[in-house]
Amino acid sequence: MRRILRVPFILMLLSLSACALFPQRDPLNINVVGIEPLPSQGMELRFAVKLRLQNPNETTIDYNGVALDLEVNGHTLATGVSDQSGSIPRFSEGVLSVPVSISAFSVLRQTLGLSQTQRLDNLPYVLKGKLAGGLFGTMRFVDRGTLDLPGASSTW
Structure with a gap:
């Protein structure tokens, strides 16, 4: 009977020690640093969203x-994915460009969601x-802010 109780106890200790083997990482600093137009098709707009990735870790x-979802004014505006691969060295940074698509329906939804007095800047x-980084290496991120569009002082 004692041997039967030892096996679960030993398995529990092994599983707890396995968690300690995973390195503790600080989150990446990810910021939007640019948006550039891409060739579009049909009723969609395409842009390249440029992200600055900063690695504050020792590894x-x-x-x-990479996968992105861009919400503006509380509604999804653009989505994009890329199968790019690479690495960010320790205490280093890099820029990653991800193509995103904006459907005509998303633009229409955004337009209808604006009030008559709301401006296009500071949305x-x-x-x-x-x-994506494998089984345990995937890192999620969120960047928040306001869109400051120069010359966008008119209303929709």
């Missing part, structure tokens, strides 16, 4: 894909995404 971070945005 290199490898990634093999709140939330960029949600993830960098």
Whole structure:
């Protein structure tokens, strides 16, 4: 009977010690640093969203894909994915460009969601995404701010 009780106890200790083997990482600092137009098709707009990735960790971070969702004014405006792979060395940074698509229906929804007095500048945005890095290496991120469009003082 004692041997039967020892096996679960030993398995529990092994599983707890396995968690200690995973390195503790600080989150990446990810910011939008640019948006550039891409060739569009049909009723969609395409842009390249440029992200600055900063690694404040002592180890290199490898990634093999990225996914983005851009919400503006509380509604999804653009989505994008890329199978790019690369690495960000320890205490280093890099820029990653991800193509995103904006459907005509998203633009229409955004237009209808604006009030008559709301301006196009200072619209709140939330960029949600993830960098794929294998079974335990996927890192999720969120960047929030306002879109400051120069010359966008007119209303819709």
